[in-house]
Each structure stands twice: as structure tokens, then as C-alpha cells.
Amino acid sequence: MKYLIVGLGNIGAEYANTRHNIGFVVCDALARDLGATFSVERYASKTEARFKGRTLVMIKPTTYMNLSGKAVKYWLDKENIPLENLLVVVDDIALSPGTLRMKRQGSAAGHNGLTDIILKLNTNEFSRLRVGIGDDFRRGFQVDYVLGQWTRDEEKLMIPRVEVAVEMIKSYTAIGIDLTMTAFNNK
Numbered sequence: 001m002k003y004l005i006v007g008l009g010n011i012g013a014e015y016a017n018t019r020h021n022i023g024f025v026v027c028d029a030l031a032r033d034l035g036a037t038f039s040v041e042r043y044a045s046k047t048e049a050r051f052k053g054r055t056l057v058m059i060k061p062t063t064y065m066n067l068s069g070k071a072v073k074y075w076l077d078k079e080n081i082p083l084e085n086l087l088v089v090v091d092d093i094a095l096s097p098g099t100l101r102m103k104r105q106g107s108a109a110g111h112n113g114l115t116d117i118i119l120k121l122n123t124n125e126f127s128r129l130r131v132g133i134g135d136d137f138r139r140g141f142q143v144d145y146v147l148g149q150w151t152r153d154e155e156k157l158m159i160p161r162v163e164v165a166v167e168m169i170k171s172y173t174a175i176g177i178d179l180t181m182t183a184f185n186n187k
Contacts, residue, residue: 023089043071069120095132098161
């Protein structure tokens with residue numbers, strides 16, 4: 001069985017350690033946990049690892065957030081991975097910092113990366129792991145907030161939550177989304 005694990009973010013030093021790049025951070029942590037190393041390939045940094053008899057193909061799109069669907073579609077097709085084995089790791093301002101929620105499907109909720117993936121795949125029926133980054137910004141300053149650097153307090157909070165996100169992804173591939181949601185959501 002193969003899975004495509006997609007961490008959303010933006011490439012480039014100016015985006016490193018920003019709230020919007022939490023998908024990249026989680027994907028990097030998963031790769032480290034499984035002893036894998038990313039290399040730059042078509043439309044994404046990519047790596048593969050085995051976990052409990054499954055192959056996890058992990059990508060971090062290099063197409064920038066707003067064009068993430070191009071990389072997702074390409075790698076789903078290239079690796080012949082069924083849509084039900086796609087998991088997208090994405091930041092979410094509707095959740096408080098550190099909150100983790102896995103969902104079977106859903107709307108883009110205003111997230112440009114998810115919007116493009118839904119558009120390119122022509123469906124919103126794919127799993128996602130939403131990582132809360134909070135909404136501590138004044139009206140009209142959402143872009144500055146999501147592209148802003150983590151505060152020290154936020155970093156302290158997020159480090160152990162990234163480890164939990166890695167466990168959630170491994171659980172998703174090992175026992176499926178329903179049991180993973182039961183075990184981890186609202187915890």
C-alpha cells in the first residue's frame with residue numbers, strides 16, 4: 001500500500017519558520033522519524049519511507065502554496081496512489097495554536113493551497129490534517145500573520161504538537177482515518 005503525505009508550505013528562506021509552513025515542518029519531522037531524506041524532484045521535494053509494510057511518499061511542493069495542486073496531482077498520478085490514500089497537512093487559522101484535527105474531507109475554508117488542490121483534483125474528498133496556528137491578528141492582517149514568524153512561546157507550544165502530528169500520520173497509514181480521528185482528535 002502506498003500513501004501520499006503532502007506538507008503544504010512555501011519554499012525559500014523568507015518563508016522558513018512561518019506559520020503558513022507548518023505542513024513542511026510536520027513533513028520534515030515525519031521524514032526524520034522514518035530515517036528519510038528529501039531531494040528536489042519535479043514540482044516538489046520528495047522522499048519515501050516504509051512504515052508497517054506501507055510505502056509513504058512524502059512531498060513538500062515547490063510550486064508555492066497557491067499552486068500546490070499541480071504537485072499533488074502530478075505525484076498522485078506518477079506514484080499511482082489512490083485518492084483515499086492522500087493526506088494533506090495544512091495550517092488552519094480557525095484552530096487555536098497546536099490543535100490537531102484530522103478530517104476525511106471538507107472545504108478549502110479560504111486556504112489557497114487547499115483551494116488549488118481541490119481545483120486540480122476536481123474533488124474535496126481527500127484527507128487532511130489541520131494544524132491550528134490561531135487567529136491572533138487584526139482585521140486585514142491575515143496575510144502578515146500567516147506569513148509571520150512563530151513567537152518563542154508559540155514555538156515552545158508547537159514542538160511537542162509536531163511530534164503528535166507525526167504519530168497521527170503514522171496511525172493514519174497503519175489503522176486508517178476513522179480510528180486515528182477517534183484516537184487523536186479533541187485530545
